[in-house]
Amino acid sequence: MTETTRRTATGREQGDAKREDRKINLGQRMMFMSIFVSLGALFIGTWVLYYFYHTSYTEKTADYLKAFVERHARDIDTYLTARVRNIKMETAIYSVDQFRESGALRTKLDKLQSVYPGVFDDLGLIDPGGTQVAYAGPYKLVEANYATADWFRQAVERENFVSDVFLGIRRIPHFIVTSRISADGKPWLLRATVNFTAFNQLVKAIHVGETGAAFIINRKGEFQTERRSDIAVEPAVLSLLAKDRQPGFNARYVEHEGGDGEDDYVFVSAPLKGGDWILVFQQSKNDALVNLYNARFIAIAISLLGTLGIVFTVVVLSNRMQRTIVQAEETQEVMEKQMVETGKLAAIGELAAGIAHEINNPVAIMVESAGWCQDLMKFRDFTEEKNVKEIEESLTEIVLQGRRCKDITHKLLSFARRTDPRTSPVDLYDLLTEIISLSVQKARLGNIRIDKEFDEGLPKVTASPTELQQVVLNLLNNAIDATHVDHGHIVVRAHAEADSVVIDVQDNGDGIPPANLARIFEPFYTTKPVGKGTGLGLAICFGVVNKMGGEITVESELNVGTTFHVRIPVTPKED
Numbered sequence: 001m002t003e004t005t006r007r008t009a010t011g012r013e014q015g016d017a018k019r020e021d022r023k024i025n026l027g028q029r030m031m032f033m034s035i036f037v038s039l040g041a042l043f044i045g046t047w048v049l050y051y052f053y054h055t056s057y058t059e060k061t062a063d064y065l066k067a068f069v070e071r072h073a074r075d076i077d078t079y080l081t082a083r084v085r086n087i088k089m090e091t092a093i094y095s096v097d098q099f100r101e102s103g104a105l106r107t108k109l110d111k112l113q114s115v116y117p118g119v120f121d122d123l124g125l126i127d128p129g130g131t132q133v134a135y136a137g138p139y140k141l142v143e144a145n146y147a148t149a150d151w152f153r154q155a156v157e158r159e160n161f162v163s164d165v166f167l168g169i170r171r172i173p174h175f176i177v178t179s180r181i182s183a184d185g186k187p188w189l190l191r192a193t194v195n196f197t198a199f200n201q202l203v204k205a206i207h208v209g210e211t212g213a214a215f216i217i218n219r220k221g222e223f224q225t226e227r228r229s230d231i232a233v234e235p236a237v238l239s240l241l242a243k244d245r246q247p248g249f250n251a252r253y254v255e256h257e258g259g260d261g262e263d264d265y266v267f268v269s270a271p272l273k274g275g276d277w278i279l280v281f282q283q284s285k286n287d288a289l290v291n292l293y294n295a296r297f298i299a300i301a302i303s304l305l306g307t308l309g310i311v312f313t314v315v316v317l318s319n320r321m322q323r324t325i326v327q328a329e330e331t332q333e334v335m336e337k338q339m340v341e342t343g344k345l346a347a348i349g350e351l352a353a354g355i356a357h358e359i360n361n362p363v364a365i366m367v368e369s370a371g372w373c374q375d376l377m378k379f380r381d382f383t384e385e386k387n388v389k390e391i392e393e394s395l396t397e398i399v400l401q402g403r404r405c406k407d408i409t410h411k412l413l414s415f416a417r418r419t420d421p422r423t424s425p426v427d428l429y430d431l432l433t434e435i436i437s438l439s440v441q442k443a444r445l446g447n448i449r450i451d452k453e454f455d456e457g458l459p460k461v462t463a464s465p466t467e468l469q470q471v472v473l474n475l476l477n478n479a480i481d482a483t484h485v486d487h488g489h490i491v492v493r494a495h496a497e498a499d500s501v502v503i504d505v506q507d508n509g510d511g512i513p514p515a516n517l518a519r520i521f522e523p524f525y526t527t528k529p530v531g532k533g534t535g536l537g538l539a540i541c542f543g544v545v546n547k548m549g550g551e552i553t554v555e556s557e558l559n560v561g562t563t564f565h566v567r568i569p570v571t572p573k574e575d
Contacts, residue, residue, distance in 0.1 A: 035310065038314060039307060042310065049299075061288055065208070065251075065266070065283070069214070069279060074272075079199075080272075084160045087177050090108055091179040091180075095183070096181055099125045105136035109136040118198045120195065121194070122136060122138065123190070124192075126190075128156070139169075149168075150166075152189075155191075161178045161180075162273055163175045163176050172196075177192050203215060204226075206281065208283060209288065210287050211283050211284040217277070219278075221235065221238035233265075233280075237267065240254065241269045241278055250270075252269050264286070267280060268281040340540055355442075363401070369397045372394050377391075422464060424463075426461050426462070428454075429494075432472060432494060439476040439477070443480050443488075447487065447488065448488035450491075450492065452492045453493045458496060459501060461569070462571055467547075468544075470541075475505040479509065482509030482512075483510075489508050491507075492506075502565060503568070504563055505563070506562070508560070511560055512558075523535065523536060524539075525539075545566055
């Protein structure tokens, strides 16, 4: 295999590989773009729906929990108010002296416990100095002095009072309710201890879900109910919940993020006991929003299934569409090849007259020389030195003209071979010179001169030689047809410019009307008389040059001439 053949084969393989890569890249781009757009729309739609559902569900959950806690806060307030009224009713009916009578408090405590079972633990009467002068209950608290106790100082200043939870003398958590009695202008107190266990059960009954539980704190953040093991809350959260709690405030919803490995919680708080106590409801966020998280899990599962469905559908449709496009491209390539071949036949036809004239002359000379040889051999003694010399000269002329015919037919056959779109390095100087030598025969018939102006050192371009031949020949044929003036002149120029080579074909013909310039590259558009042109020449030039990654432009002026500029990149552009 010669070097030229190997180079051509390599060019063909590279061209086939590029076309195959282009098809694969086209399919991949279609598939990735379809998947990106479809999944983008799916994810955005899912995210928007989930966002609004999350916001709506969270707000509704918060509203529900706030209403839930407010209702229970009102219930507890009602419970405490009822206990205060129980004691106040006693002080409204009886005097201090009647409470001090022996066994009077025991009788009243028994009555209260029988009417309100499990509510009151004991009952005591405290004089203005803080000494409990009468007592009924399980402890020995007669003569106990509460003068220094905080609850006593607060109770004597109010008509009715509910204390915070404190240990007191009995050293167990409890709280009391008091009612003030005025005797001789001095404040006495009727004190009752509320059953702390029953009160805790009342608060403990407030629960929602698996983790929702309630407790009560005071304005200092101190627990006013039993601190259960299932309630874990940070002191900072307690301080936050205890702040800014005033009577009449609505419940407040707070989300608290736990640390690493800890659950997030929601807290809902509502004031009670005139704002001195805060009812706090605590629940794990996962528990409170369990339905939302279930919906999120379902949405994720649906999205994943949708994603798989989209990917599967896109891959199948992309492959099918890719095959359709490839078939369409192959059909288009076949049509383009057929059009190029048709154009080539038309160009050869236009050359035929010039070629025939060019071949006719040497053939006539050959016939005349051969006839002269026959005459010499027939009528003269061809053995004479003069005759032998004439015969040798005639034979030399026959050989010379025969070679001339051979060159002409060789060039014509070279051009007439089947168009091959595969690329290889092309020497533009040789290619242009060969095409001009073919066209010069036709130009000579019209008394037209063709000159060439090529820059030295023209770089080789990577292109299809047969397609490039046809482009130049079409432009030359058009230039010859357009040049009707006497002493017509066509100039073919070629020069390098940046990373391209520019070929100009200039004539001094009739020029192209401006109205026709926009249509000259349309297939089957021609201004030539019927039978003189197919209208494919410039369309083929336009398609071939664009396929090479180049461009073809035209400048024309009526009665001055036309110049076609063909710019071809030295290295074809990648698809």
